[in-house]
Amino acid sequence: MGIDYSQLHDPNAEYTMRELSAETMGVAAKRGGGRDVEITDIQTTMVDGNFPWTLVRVYTDAGIVGTGEAYWGAGVSELVERMKPFLQGENPLDIDRLTEHMVQKMSGEGSLAGVTVTAISGIEIALHDLAGKILEVPAYQLLGGKYRDEMRVYCDCHTEEEADPIACADEAERVVDELGYDALKFDLDVPSGHEKDRANRHLRDVEIEHKASIVEAVTEAVGHRADVAFDCHWTFSAGSAKRLAERLEEYSVWWLEDPVPPENHDVQREVTQSTTTPITVGENVYRKHGQRRLLEGQAVDIIAPDLPKVGGMRETRKIADLADMYYVPVAMHNVASPVATMAAAHVGAAIPNSLAVEYHSYELGWWDDLVEETVIEEGYIDIPEEPGLGVTLDLDAVEEHLVDGAELFD
């Protein structure tokens, strides 16, 4: 077909600029590289895990379906429903453009903050699964290929007696010896006779000593066989955070996480630069724009984006690239089902500065029943070579564990 160049500047023209230039080159191309696939529908459902895992499916007219996962949050399903018309009829291979399209539309129509980004993340992850299946490549290939064949997983550990150093040490030994992990995390904001849920909390010396006793017990029990991190859930004052981080220096912990809230980058930087204890931050920060100043300000030693919350797989890859320029490794926060956990593993495989991916469900018993594949083995995830994410939902298992009132995909 010849080209009518008079249409080049006509907004009602029959062709897009891209089609025109493709025509010029003699290539019959459309957006999406000429593969004629269109998004027809998007659906969500919710599984009652140790968090309400929100699974997202993107359907196409080719019959190929992509599965993703959004971080749990009130209203995610409604937000996905609201964004569906933005994507219907589009080519799912244009992942960046479609993600940007959702960002732009939601910026105008509502709030882009928080839960909207998690809804976008769920769709973005599903688009990677879908694109991989259409192109018949594993998802890591869409991100630039592999640095490694397996991804290290760290186990987020809990005990009945969270404030008891001996119980923590026993659990650490069990998780290392019986479950095979060589990387763990324990909570350190556990109550010890003092109010827990207060921000900007001053820690008395006795509390700092109590936390140090947990760290000492755990690192003595497994420290020569495992890396151990400790999480504070953003509640301490800057002064207390500094005193705690300094007190822990002798134990060489893997990292101390969220000792102060992440929003004030100056305070974050002050705490991080005051100590040789590595400080990890990131699970509550949205998009690359949110993570940018933490990195540029040298306010973190390790960055911890959460894939189904931060914006998805490409967004995490971009954050990892930015982090790499500051010599900052990435330890992906993850409390998700096997779907987003596997998405994190693909990203972790494809970036140079990948430290580990979190696993938060070892006590649940049926986490990996949700998919047909084995996901974590002996503390590592083998990166699948199947097209897309390489996990297949077991729909019977998903149905068995649905949140009350949730419906399975059609």
Ligand SMILES: O=C(O)[C@@H](O)[C@H](O)[C@H](O)CO
């Ligand atoms: O790093 C972690 O795994 C924790 O910060 C969890 O995300 C938090 O307890 C969820 O509410």
Ligand SMILES: [Mg+2]
């Ligand atoms: Mg945390």
